[in-house]
Amino acid sequence: MIKKTYEDLENENRLLHSIIDVVSDGVYAVSVDGTILICNKAHKKMDGTTHNHVVGKKDVDVYYLELENFQRYTVTKNPEPLLDQYMTYTTITGKKVDIVYNSYPFFQNGTLSAVISIGRDKPSINELLTMALNSFNNKKSNRITNGTLYTLEDIIGNSAEIQKTLKQARKVAQNQSTVMLLGETGTGKELFAQGIHNASAYNSRPFIAVNCAAIPETLMESLMMGTSKGAFSGALDTPGFFEQAENGTLFLDEINSLSISLQAKLLRLLQDKTVRRLGDNKERKISCRIISATNQDLFIMARNGAFREDLxxxxxxxxxxxxxxxxxxxxxxxxxxEFVSRFNDQLAMNIKLIAQDLLQLFLSYRWPGNIRELEHVIESAMSMTESTEAILSNEHLPRILKKRLMSDQETTGLSNMEATANKPLPELVRQYEKQTIENALILNNGNVSQCAIQLGITRQNLHYHLRRLGINSVLYKAQSISDTTSSPLP
Known part of the structure; x- marks a missing residue:
């Protein structure tokens, strides 16, 4: 009888945990001393954390927040429900989260023992509102897959540069203005385009991506405008890209590749907001957002007559x-x-660590192919490792890649020497000191104590230098390979 009761309790416990994990709201419970007891899948996704980051850890070690702003602290002082609260915080992974939540006290034998919080972040609230609007307009049954894979939350990076760009992208997503994405090859322009579309109020509508460089000019006009049956041999009634993107987003990648004649047609179409299919005499209204992208300076191209200035x-x-x-x-x-984690799955490997010599080589290389090149280099290196190896080092790089990375390091060193030749000594010392500390933080994943040991100074002394040089160690925190989850990258 006792055994049966124990089994029943165990089954009930598993059932309750399963229910909590499938709830779309973030569910989070913490003891009065700050130990995190429960964190469901929705909450971990919202925070960009994993089970190992959170459960069993102290909340002050996971979330960067003043103590008096923790729900646990407020409810412990006044054991009453805390409803419809708004809060912004940064997690241990460096992700900034805006959340609306309710918190409730949990009592055992009349004594407060835990605080339970249930909440949603801004993106999921926007998604819920969009779904509600679609349902209200009786369009829910007509919703189709919008043709995207990525959101802005899929873009990885804690640097000030990428965070600033993400902030701008989220702001841009709130209106229907035409957007031009500028970026070198491999920086993730299409990922940003998809992210902007999915952060907009029109994310349920189509996202049509067109690579202008990949389509021959003889086909581009018919694909862009559409065709009418009989326009030419074999032609059918086919909507063009603009019609396919109705009330959604049309992404024109490598738009600098369009010929002058096609540029003129595109300009006319954007001005009139109508399209006439080839072989048809009917004008059709179009309504879609245009996002274009280029890796060239269009202003220089326009000055040289290679791109229409009015377009x-x-x-x-x-x-x-x-x-x-x-x-x-x-x-x-x-x-x-993140790439190592992804290729661990794809190549059936078990790499747990990137050696410092390889990481240092990555940090000193200029990456002309950007993130796409980094991905390919890691794939090449991992293809050279044995399935039993756990550390990826520069010895695994193919010889041609190692030569390329190291040659660039030497060239960069000479360029830096020439660039700094005329700078005053105090500025050079400050620059070298800042770079040395930043490299140490990168190699130690933002761990100040380990960084101080590597630099041979005390932790207090390092904190002084961080304040003096304006370095935020939180931005250098990165996940261990075992904790990363496979997700899209810019």
Whole structure:
């Protein structure tokens, strides 16, 4: 009888945990001393954390927040429900979260023992509102897959540069203005375009992506405008890209590849907001948002007559500049670990650590191919490792790649020497000191204590230098490979 009761309790406990995990709201419970007891899947997704980051840890070690702002602290002082509260905090992974939550005291034998919080972050609230609006307009049954894979939350990076770009992208997503994405090859322009679409109120509508460089000019006009049956041999009634993106987003990648004649047709279409299919005499109204992207300077192209100036101004009311990887080097460890985690799954490997010699090589390389190149380098290196190996080092790099990375390191060193030749000594000392501390923080994932040991100074002394040089150690925290989850990257 006792055994049966124990089994019943165990089954009930598993059932309750399963129910909590499938709830779409974030559910979080913490003891009065700050130990995190429960954190469901929705909450971990919202925070960008894993089970190992959270459960069993102290809340002050997981969330960067003043003690008096913790729900646990407020409810412990006054054991009453805390309803409809708004809060912004940063997690141990460096993700900033805006949340609306309710918190409730939990008593055992008349004594307060825990605090339970249930909440939603801003993106999920916006998604819920969008779904409610679609349902109200009786369009829910007609919703289709919008053709995207990524959201802005999928973009990895704690650097000030990428966070600033993400903030701008979220703001841009709230209106229907035409957007131009500027960025070098491999920086993730299409990922940003999809993210902007999915952060907008029109995320249930189609996202149509067109690579202007991949489609021959002879086909581009018919694909863009659409065709009418009989327009030419074999032609059918087919909507063009603009019609397919109705009330959604049309993404024109590598728009600098369009010929002058096609640029003229595109300009006319944007001005009139109508399209006439090839072989048809009927004008059709179009209503879609245009996001375009280029890795070239269109203003220089326009000056040289290679791009229409009037079209350029139509396409650039909003310009979003996506930083290259060399300008956000502190993101390299996090990105590298994410790629290693992904290829661990794809290649059936078990790499648990990136050696410091390889990471240092990554940090000193300029990455002309940006994040896409980093991904390919890691894939090449992991393809050379044995399935029993747990550490990825520069010995695993193919010889041609190692030579390329190390050659760039030497060239960069000479360029830096020339660039700093005329700078005053105090400025050079400060620059070298800041770079040395930042590199140490990167190699130690933002752990100040380990960084101080590596630099041979006390922790207090390092904190002094961090304040003096304006360095925020939180931005250098990255997940261990075992804790990273496979997710899209910029």
């Amino acid at each position: 350029l101004y139509r396409l650039t009311p909003i310009i979003l500049d996506i930083p290259p990887l060399r300008e956000r080097a502190e993101d390299i460890p996090m990105l590298a670990k």
